[in-house]
Amino acid sequence: MMFEDAKKLVEQSNNIYVVGHINPDGDSIGAAFGMCLALESIGKNAKVVISKRSSVYDFLPHIDEYSVDSIKEDQYDLLICVDSSDKERLSISKEDFDKARNILVLDHHIAKIPYGDVNCIFSDLPAASQIVFDLINYLNIKIDKDIATYLYMGIMTDTGSFNYSSTKPSTFEAASVLIATGIDFADICKRVNDTKDEGVLYLIRATIENMEVYYDGQVRLSFVPYDIIKSIGLDEEDAEGMTNYLRMVKGTEVAIYIRGKSDGTNKVSLRSNGKVDVSKIAIAFGGGGHMRASGYTMPKEYNVSKKELLDMIGGML
Numbered sequence: 001m002m003f004e005d006a007k008k009l010v011e012q013s014n015n016i017y018v019v020g021h022i023n024p025d026g027d028s029i030g031a032a033f034g035m036c037l038a039l040e041s042i043g044k045n046a047k048v049v050i051s052k053r054s055s056v057y058d059f060l061p062h063i064d065e066y067s068v069d070s071i072k073e074d075q076y077d078l079l080i081c082v083d084s085s086d087k088e089r090l091s092i093s094k095e096d097f098d099k100a101r102n103i104l105v106l107d108h109h110i111a112k113i114p115y116g117d118v119n120c121i122f123s124d125l126p127a128a129s130q131i132v133f134d135l136i137n138y139l140n141i142k143i144d145k146d147i148a149t150y151l152y153m154g155i156m157t158d159t160g161s162f163n164y165s166s167t168k169p170s171t172f173e174a175a176s177v178l179i180a181t182g183i184d185f186a187d188i189c190k191r192v193n194d195t196k197d198e199g200v201l202y203l204i205r206a207t208i209e210n211m212e213v214y215y216d217g218q219v220r221l222s223f224v225p226y227d228i229i230k231s232i233g234l235d236e237e238d239a240e241g242m243t244n245y246l247r248m249v250k251g252t253e254v255a256i257y258i259r260g261k262s263d264g265t266n267k268v269s270l271r272s273n274g275k276v277d278v279s280k281i282a283i284a285f286g287g288g289g290h291m292r293a294s295g296y297t298m299p300k301e302y303n304v305s306k307k308e309l310l311d312m313i314g315g316m317l
Ligand code: AMP
Pocket: 083, 086, 089, 268, 269, 270, 286, 287, 288, 289, 290, 293, 294, 295, 296, 297
C-alpha cells in the first residue's frame, strides 16, 4: 500500500511543514491546512508554508495561526507537498525546501519528475484534499469539524461542486463523512463559490469583450492584460475563473483564458469539454494539469506563444 511509507515518515517526524502551490486554489489550501490540523491533533508540531493567497479564504478556521511565509529553523523533519507536480511551483523557497530531512508528496497530478522521498500520486482522484482525507484515515486520526471544513472545501472546489467527470463514488463517500462532522457546507459554498468582489463583474465584461473565436467556434480565447486587471482594482489572485464562461458556450471544445500578471508574464488557463487533452498542451509549454483543466505561464512573447498554442490545438481537434 502506497500510504505505508508515508505513515512511517509521519510517525518518525515531529517538526513538519506542509506546502501547496503558489497562487493557491481551494484544493491546495484545503489539502495543506487539513493535513496540518490533523498532524497538530496528534501532537506534531505542524505549520503551512504559504505566501500570497486570496482573502476569500480568510474565514477558514485558524488559517493565520498555522500560516508561515518562511522557515526559521536550520533543519526540520518533514515537508509534505500537496497539489503540485512541480517542485518549482511550490510556495516555498529553495533554501527552505532543502532544509527538510524528508519530502512526502501527496498529489493528483501526473508528476513530470517525482520529487519526493515518498510520492503518493493518485492521478485518478479529483482533488489532493481527497488524498489527504484517505491518508488521515489511514493514520487513524479523527477528523474534527475544522479538518473537515478544509477537506470539504478542497474537494468541492476541484470537483466543481461534485460535477466534474473526475468525481468518483469515493469522493461522495468522503463528502458524506465530512458533512457528518457538522460542517456548514452551504456556508462554505456560499463563501468560496458564490461571493465575489464587484470587480469580478468588470473582469467578466473584459473577458467577453476580448473574446476571440477560432476553428468554427470550437476554440474561444480571451486575453485580459494586467493593466486592465489593475484598473478594475482586483487582486491578481482573484482574477481567475474566467475560463468557465468561455467554455460554457455551445460548440466550444477548448476555452483559453489568459491573464497578464504583475511580473510581466502571462498566465494561461485551459479548459476542455472532452475532445482535446489539455494537459498535453500545458505540459508541452512547461506547465501541467489534467485532461480537462490545465495551465502554464507563457514562455515567449504573447503573439508568438498564442500562435503556437492555437496551432497545437488545431492539430488536436
Ligand atoms: P488553473 O487554470 O490555474 O485553474 O489550473 C488548472 C489546472 O492546471 C490545475 O490543476 C493546476 O494545478 C494546473 N496548472 C495551472 N498552472 C500550472 C503551471 N504553471 N504548472 C503546472 N500546473 C499548472
